[in-house]
């Protein structure tokens with residue numbers, strides 16, 4: 515399955531106003547038709563209501579939490595996962611909005627087909643940020659007052675020099691701690707850890723210090739969370755070693771966790787600025 519998000523987005527991120535579009539842009543409607551024709555579309559119930567009918571030549575899956583909702587020529591899904599399952603594994607799925615559905619699907623998209631409207635718009639619905647660390651502009655076509663853009667996911671980097679040159683470290687705000695909770699009780703309700711690791715001795719959770727304290731969890735290693743925004747391949751060799759060597763030189767303890775997309779470092783909170791400076795310096799040496 516390939517997943518494409520199709521949207522028209524104002525300069526300030528607005529995509530909708532009062533249940534409709536903030537503009538009338540025939541070129542965008544033509545592009546929308548060309549992109550979606552013959553494919554399966556997934557849309558939120560509110561976007562469906564704004565269109566008012568199933569569009570011909572395309573299968574329409576509408577996502578709603580309302581168990582009784584139906585509409586002619588429409589397949590109903592009660593969760594985003596169900597919508598993708600209903601689309602089937604071999605489909606080119608077009609996610610066509612609106613804001614709620616884009617937000618919940620952008621992380622699984624392969625492409626973004628965006629009409630950038632060259633103006634700020636007044637409205638109440640937004641497109642999620644198009645993170646340049648994730649999305650690469652593959653093609654653009656300029657129009658009058660708008661431009662069409664196709665974004666693809668940036669290639670994952672495995673070359674050690676390129677990885678270091680593109681580290682792009684970001685310090686998240688706040689303070690985090692490591693806790694261990696018994697395997698049989700699990701994570702206390704209401705907590706949303708950044709990291710969990712299952713060990714024989716218990717479940718390690720890394721989470722905001724305030725959350726741990728509120729839940730009565732004894733946390734240790736008060737840390738800052740730094741994400742390396744480079745899209746590192748899981749098979750890349752040497753990134754962790756280079757980063758921890760640079761931090762070791764400055765006497766900074768560093769706990770590294772590999773996520774699917776990025777590497778994440780937890781360093782002592784009072785050394786966050788020093789760690790960031792060391793990472794930026796490491797990155798510049800490789801440029």
Ligand SMILES: NC(=O)c1ccc[n+]([C@@H]2O[C@H](COP(=O)([O-])OP(=O)(O)OC[C@H]3O[C@@H](n4cnc5c(N)ncnc54)[C@H](OP(=O)(O)O)[C@@H]3O)[C@@H](O)[C@H]2O)c1
Pocket residue numbers: 520521522523528529530531532533534535557558559560561562564577578579580583591592593594610611612613614615616618639
């Ligand atoms: N510029 C563009 O390209 C573009 C494209 C599409 C839409 N739009 C605009 O965006 C606006 C609509 O966007 P929106 O964010 O308000 O609404 P939306 O995303 O179209 O639909 C939201 C609805 O989808 C259902 N839903 C969302 N998440 C769900 C989940 N996880 N499980 C089950 N159901 C779920 C809920 O329906 P129920 O309330 O029925 O439970 C929710 O109210 C309109 O102004 C529209 O014109 C713009």
